[in-house]
């Protein structure tokens with residue numbers, strides 16, 4: 001086993017795509033643009049691309065023709081990514097997508113040879129310290145900018161507040177850091193660990209907040225997120241289950257009525273070698 005083998009459904013990725021797009025830190029794109037070669041086709045490797053939402057967001061913000069090589073270990077998600085390629089680049093140039101069935105923790109620098117940019121989104125918190133170390137070495141060997149977006153960093157705020165919120169959030173964070181057959185997952189510690197590792201190699205690292213802000217317009221996403229959050233908290237701490245039943249009914253009713261505001265903190269990281 002490499003990363004804990006949880007399959008991510010394309011319905012979940014569809015549901016979160018607009019909130020992800022709104023959350024991603026736009027000013028990092030400007031910094032990426034400044035580092036891109038002045039001519040020639042951009043070659044962008046998106047690691048653990050899922051259904052390809054990073055490309056659909058970023059490709060139209062970058063100038064010039066682009067080849068997106070989308071890597072994932074899930075062939076069904078790769079099929080969705082190939083069927084829904086990004087729109088044209090800023091300025092109208094062509095964007096081409098190639099998919100590759102890959103375990104991104106096993107890629108070698110040769111697999112990414114010629115990359116002008118490496119991206120990953122909603123990935124870092126799912127991997128272990130050893131896997132992060134391999135990823136950092138890989139990126140350092142390729143020596144191009146790396147944009148790592150939407151990693152969970154641990155903060156969750158619900159409004160209106162409830163006395164159980166804090167205890168559930170703590171159980172969720174502990175679940176995110178759980179031990180797996182492949183090692184302990186980084187969970188909310190991933191961004192700090194990645195920044196430290198890249199800086200140790202001499203890279204510049206820029207970190208920006210990229211929180212989800214879910215209100216009445218995102219009632220379905222808030223309800224789905226809440227269900228997953230509570231399942232994870234109860235899986236970690238089984239004695240929460242009794243109290244969580246009534247909490248879940250209350251919160252889901254609020255979410256479906258558009259009366260629940262949820263902020264889920266994430267961070268985006270740009271690494272400039």
Ligand SMILES: C[S@@+](CC[C@H](N)C(=O)[O-])C[C@H]1O[C@@H](n2cnc3c(N)ncnc32)[C@H](O)[C@@H]1O
Nearest residue numbers: 003048049050053072073074102103104121122
């Ligand atoms: C939370 S999803 C994020 C998908 C996409 N980047 C996005 O932002 O919508 C995590 C993705 O990582 C992929 N994944 C996890 N571990 C992987 C590995 N070791 N190799 C390749 N893909 C992996 C999963 O299949 C899934 O598509």
